[in-house]
Amino acid sequence: MKLPVFPRYLIRSCRWIIFLGVFFSGFNQAVSAECLTRGTGDMGLVIERATGSLQVLDTTAKASLFRVEGLGDLSHASAVFSRDERYAYIFGRDGGLSKIDLLCGTLVKRVVQAGNSIGGAISQDGKLIAVSNYTPGGVKIFDAATLDLVADLPALDDKDNASKVVGLVDAPGQKFVYTLYDAGQIRIVDMTDTAAPVVQIYKNIGRQPYDALISSDGRYYIAGLFGEDGLALLDLWEPDKGVRRILDQYGRGKEKLPVYKMPHLEGWAMTGRHAFLPAVGQHEVLVVSNDSWKEAGRIAVHGQPVFVEAQPDGRQVWVNFAHPRNDTVQVIDTQTMKIVKTLQPGKGVLHMEFSPRGESVWVSVRDADEVHVYDTASFERIAQLPAEKPSGIFFTARAHRTGL
Amino acid sequence: MRKTSKWLFALIIMIQLTPVSAALDTARQAELLYLLKHDCGSCHGMTRKGGLGPPLLPENLRDRPPMFMENTVLDGRPGTPMPPWRGLLTEQEVRWLVEAIRRGEGL
Numbered sequence: 001m002k003l004p005v006f007p008r009y010l011i012r013s014c015r016w017i018i019f020l021g022v023f024f025s026g027f028n029q030a031v032s033a034e035c036l037t038r039g040t041g042d043m044g045l046v047i048e049r050a051t052g053s054l055q056v057l058d059t060t061a062k063a064s065l066f067r068v069e070g071l072g073d074l075s076h077a078s079a080v081f082s083r084d085e086r087y088a089y090i091f092g093r094d095g096g097l098s099k100i101d102l103l104c105g106t107l108v109k110r111v112v113q114a115g116n117s118i119g120g121a122i123s124q125d126g127k128l129i130a131v132s133n134y135t136p137g138g139v140k141i142f143d144a145a146t147l148d149l150v151a152d153l154p155a156l157d158d159k160d161n162a163s164k165v166v167g168l169v170d171a172p173g174q175k176f177v178y179t180l181y182d183a184g185q186i187r188i189v190d191m192t193d194t195a196a197p198v199v200q201i202y203k204n205i206g207r208q209p210y211d212a213l214i215s216s217d218g219r220y221y222i223a224g225l226f227g228e229d230g231l232a233l234l235d236l237w238e239p240d241k242g243v244r245r246i247l248d249q250y251g252r253g254k255e256k257l258p259v260y261k262m263p264h265l266e267g268w269a270m271t272g273r274h275a276f277l278p279a280v281g282q283h284e285v286l287v288v289s290n291d292s293w294k295e296a297g298r299i300a301v302h303g304q305p306v307f308v309e310a311q312p313d314g315r316q317v318w319v320n321f322a323h324p325r326n327d328t329v330q331v332i333d334t335q336t337m338k339i340v341k342t343l344q345p346g347k348g349v350l351h352m353e354f355s356p357r358g359e360s361v362w363v364s365v366r367d368a369d370e371v372h373v374y375d376t377a378s379f380e381r382i383a384q385l386p387a388e389k390p391s392g393i394f395f396t397a398r399a400h401r402t403g404l
Numbered sequence: 405m406r407k408t409s410k411w412l413f414a415l416i417i418m419i420q421l422t423p424v425s426a427a428l429d430t431a432r433q434a435e436l437l438y439l440l441k442h443d444c445g446s447c448h449g450m451t452r453k454g455g456l457g458p459p460l461l462p463e464n465l466r467d468r469p470p471m472f473m474e475n476t477v478l479d480g481r482p483g484t485p486m487p488p489w490r491g492l493l494t495e496q497e498v499r500w501l502v503e504a505i506r507r508g509e510g511l
Binding site for chain 1: 441442443445446447449450451453454455456480483485487488492
C-alpha cells in the first residue's frame, strides 16, 4: 500500500511552523513561561483549604489570576510575602513550607519541614522565614531564597517536654517572638547572627496561650490565654520588665461557653487609643486602652469572635464568629463602640482581609465556595469569586507590615 | 413455624449488628462528615493528623474504647480546648460519628 504523498510545499511550511513553534516556546520559557509583567502591590491570594490549592488574586480587577495546586494539607494555612511582593510563603498544616511565584502562578519550592505546623513569619530584612510547629514542636528558620534550614530551635519546658508553638511573629531587630502553648512561655529569638541565635525566655505567662499578635510598630506582643481569663503582654521596648497580665479575669466568674473554634489574634485591631480583642468563650469583643492596658469596655456581639480586625484607617472593626454562628460578620464603629452593620455572607465565614487602604474587604465564605468583596463604606457586596472551600485571604501589602 | 422463627431471630440479630447508621439518613451522615472535616478539622486537621487537638486516625484510636470517645465528644474534655457537642449533636449522631472516625471514613 502506498502512503499518501504530501505536496512538498506543505512539508516545507510545516517545517517552518514546527521550527517557529519550538523557537518561540523556548524563547517563552527562557524569559517567562506565561508570567505576568506587572506590579504585585494590588495582588494577593486565597487559600483553598480542602484541595491543597490557592488562587492568586488581583484586588483591583477583583479577579482570579492563577490557581496553584500541590500545597498539601492546608487545614490551617497562612501566608507571608517577600519584601519585593513577588513571592508568597505558605505555611501548611502538614509541616509544608511552600514558596509561590505570584507573577507566574507557580510553586517554586516546597519543603516539608515538620510533621505538623501552625504558622510562620518573615524577618525584618526579608531574608529569613520562621515556621512554628506543633509536632515535634519548636521553631525552624529557613533562608527565604533557598528554603535551606538556618536554625532549629526546640521548644522544651523545664522537664524537657516538647511544646506546641503558636503566635510566631517577626519583630524589629531581626527578631522573632513566639509562644509555647503547653509550657506557657513567651520566647524571643534574635537572629542578627544567624549562626548563633540568642533566645530569651519568659516563663509562667499563663495557662494555654493559644495565639498571639504584635502591634504594628513592633512594640507590644500580646498572647491570648485559653486556660484562664486574661492576656499576657510583653513590651519589647522594655523587655527586662517581663510579661504582665492584662484584662485579668475578664470573664469574672461568668460561665465560659464551649469554644467550637479558637479565636485568632492576627493583626492588630488597634484604633487610636484602643485595642479590640476577642473574648474566649464569651459573645464579646474586649476593648482595652493601649496606654494603661486597662479594660475600656466590652461589646456584645453575635457569637464568639474568631477574628477581630480593624480597617486600615481604624474607623471600623470587623468581626467573624465561631461555629455554629459562623454565617455572620459584624462591623463595630470604633468611636461609638456600637455595632453599625450585621452582614450574613453565608455559612462558614472563615477570614476577612482588607485592601491596602481599606476601601474594600474580602471575605471567605467556606460553605458557599465563594469569596465576597464588600465596600467598607456602603457595606454593599461589590464582587464575588468562586473558590473551593476558601479560608485565609492574604494581600501583598502585608509584606511591609510588621507582624503580618 | 420453627423455620420462620429461626429466620426472624437471625433478622433481629442482623438488625442489632447493623451499625447505628441505619437509623441516620444519608443526608445527615454527609452533614456529619462535613462537620468532621471542616469544624473538627480546625483543631484535629482536615486529614485528622492532629493540630491543637490530637490526631484522630484509626491507628491512634485502637486502644480507646468507643464509649470514652463518645463521652469526650458529648461532654468535652475539661482542662483542654475540646468543647462539649451535646446540644449540637444527638447521642445517636455522636455514636455514628465515633464509629466513622474509628473506621477512618472519608480519609
